[in-house]
Amino acid sequence: MYIGKLGDGSSVDDGIYVLVKEIMDNSIDEHMMGNGKVIEVKISDHKVEVRDYGRGIPLGKVIDCVSKINTGGKYDSGAFQKSVGLNGVGTKATNALSQYFKVQSYRDGQTKWAEFCKGELTAESDGFEASNAKSGTHVCFEPDNSIFKNYHFIPQYLDSLFWNYAYLNAGLSINFNGEKYFSQNGLLDLLSKKTNAEENRYPIIHLKGNDIELAITHNNQYGEEYYSFVNGQNTTQGGTHLAAFREAIVKTVREFYKKDFDPSDVRASIVGAIAIRVQEPVFESQTKTKLGSTTISPDSNSTSIRSFIGDFVKTELDNFLHKNPSTADAILKRILQSERERKDIAGIKKLANERAKKANLHNKKLRDCRVHLPDEKSDARHDTILFITEGDSASGSITKSRDVQTQAVFSLRGKPLNCFGLTKKIVYENEEFNLLQHALDIEDSLDNLRYNKIVIATDADVDGMHIRLLILTFFLQFFPDLVRNGHLYILETPLFRVRNKKETIYCYSDEERRNAIEKLSPKPEITRFKGLGEISPEEFGTFIGENIKLEPVILEKEFTIPQLLTYYMGKNTPERQKFIIENLIIEKDLEEVLLT
Structure with a gap:
């Protein structure tokens, strides 16, 4: 089984999240079959525990189910035809990639447990033991730190994972580290959480049928935003079902209004979610x-996914629009606005693209690499x-020390324009x-994105922080999907270098600096790096190599993008003034901190 990349947990698609x-x-799957309405999860930096209240693994099969291929409870079972996986390989992979793995099944008043190390059985209960615990399965594991080096779980990624489970399984309660995840209205709740009702052009449309559920609305942000699922699996890269969904929306809207709208105008600023269930799904990636x-x-003789989704959207969405004329009017206004905006920038877009093509031949701002993300x-x-x-x-230091195969550099000439509140014409x-x-x-979509990670690398001073904020504003304003899909990062470089004649320690915080001074006492040399240009190319190579420290840019669930940008980049609001006053550190205080 392929679990994706190893990683340290800083990316949402790192392997440790796949194990969870x-x-x-x-x-x-047990819940879907009507067994158990609660799942309890505890996750620390390095340990994961999951306890469900389903039927429990058959006690005589506990060891086989987590360590032998083709022995899962779902294998050759018609009851699980619409599961994501059918042979239970995932549990075996998790076991094999864990330095500690324990499984315990509770069933019919008895229990059986077994412990493993990297897939090898190390201990087990002596037969079946009596138990008063409720039926179900308890799994505890610690990923192998020799494979997942310096790993840690990021709470926001786990939060998103468990909310998706809750949205797709209405009525299920997931208790994660003391917080309850529960949804009564499925994808309607998902879109309600992902959008702001005040910014939506009309109330969310929520439609359900046999093996299909969808929700859509339009707001004022740029781009298209979708959340797609198959058999409970979050298909972050879409696929045939999402393509059919996008196509069906355009076709239905055109027929309803009897106008041949441009597809981009219909889907501009749309936020949608779709979940379907199919038998034995085939995925393009492991x-x-x-x-x-x-x-x-x-x-x-099975129905095509395109026809299945197209027929459902045509019937249900068309009926909804006829019954809700105010929503139909709001959609029409949004489409016409998008049409005007598209035509408004058509002329300058053509000229700008011609200039960009000429510049790309000798683009001094870009030092490109040899491999790119589309190179399958x-x-x-x-x-x-x-x-x-x-x-x-x-840019010179990074260019000299980078890996020319996979690392490219784009150099800004100074502070970029604050684009908050501006239209895409400014791009x-x-x-x-x-x-x-x-x-x-990424002019039209992320389909051709050339780099998997876009890393903002600015100086650790006031100007550097300001430039970082302006770049973040650019991406959030015009290319929010780049952030939502986990492509944007901040490069962490050391603030201090503490060294003596025998050892050099790079420090990323004041606490690390103090510890380094104590370790290398009595009188180590201390260097404060204020700019990236102060770090030699030889040193820089160690910071952007195998042990690169990247901080992912994650959108917190409490805020929508317009709320976020208005707070940080809008006019000086009372809330922001209050925040600055309460968190301001004056120069004298800062000197005292640095001297301690």
């Missing part, structure tokens, strides 16, 4: 993030990085923004 999901999927199935079941034949494509730097000195009018857009190849 594989254990959770078994508990979810991590099951993109559906490849073209039919609802493997039968030769390359194993290194997921390692591709574009560093966005400020000034020639910083084409501003040469720097336009060149960055073309370097990433």
Whole structure:
């Protein structure tokens, strides 16, 4: 089984999250069959525990189910035809990739447990023991730190995972580290959480049928935003079902209004979610993030996914619009607004693209790498990085020390424009923004994104923080999907270098600096790095290599993008003034901190 990349947990698709999901999927399948309404999860930095209240693994099969291929409870079982996986490989993979793994099944007043190390049995209960615990399964594991080096779980990624489980299984309660995840209205709740009712053009449309559920609305943000699922699996890269959904929306809207709208105008600013269930789904990748199935079941006479979704949307959405004329009017206004905006920038867009093509031939801002994300034949494509730097000195250090195979550098000439509140026209009018857009190849969608990670690398001073904020504003304003899909990061570089004649320690915080001074006492040399250009290329190579420290940019669930940008980049609101006053550190206080 392929679990994706190893990683340290800083990316949402790192393997440690796949391990958690594989254990959770078994508990979810039990719930889907009507066994157990509660799943309890505890996760610390390095340990995961999952307890469900399903039927429990048959006691005589406990060891086989977690360590031998083709011995899962779902194998050859018609009861689980619409599960994500059918042979239980995921649990075996989790076991094999854990330095400690324990499974305990409770069933019919008895229990059986077994412990493993890297897939090898180390201990087990002596037969079946009596137990008063409720039936179900308890799994505890610690990922192997020799494989997942320096790993840690990021709470926001886990939060998103468990909420998706809750949305797709209405009535299920997931208790994660003391917090309850519960949804009564499925995808309606998902979209309600992902959007702000005040910013939506009309109330969320929520439609349900046999093996299909969807929700849609329009707001004022740029781009299209979708959440798609197959048999409970979050297909982050979409697939045949999402393509059919997008196509069906355009076709239904055109027929309802009897106008041949441009598809981009219909889908501009849309936020949608779709979940379907199919028999024996086929995915294009081993991590099951993109559906490849073209039919609802493997039968030769099965309905195509395109027809299944298209017919449902045509019937149900068309009926809804006829019954809700106010929503129909709001959708029409949004489409016409998008049409005007598209035509307004058509002329300047053509000129800007021509300039960008000429500039790309000798683009001094971009030092490109050799491998890119769309290069499907390359194993290194997921390692591709574009560093966005400020000034020639910083870009020079990174350029000299980077891996030319997978690491590219885009150099800003200074502070970019604050684009908050501006229309997308500015992306084409501003040469720097336009060149960055073309370097990433994201003008129309993320389908051709050239680098898996876009890393903002700015100085650790006030100007550097300001530039970082302006770049974040650019991406959040015009390319929010880049952030939502986990492609944007902040490069962490050391603030201090503490060394003596025998040892050098790089410190990323004041606490690390104090510990280093104490370790290398009596009188170590201390260097404060204020700019990336102050770090030599030889040193820089150690910070952007195998042990690179990246902080992912994650959108907190409490805020929508317009709320976030208004707070940080809008006019000086009382809330922001209050925050600054309460958290301001004056120069004298800062000197005292640095001297302690």
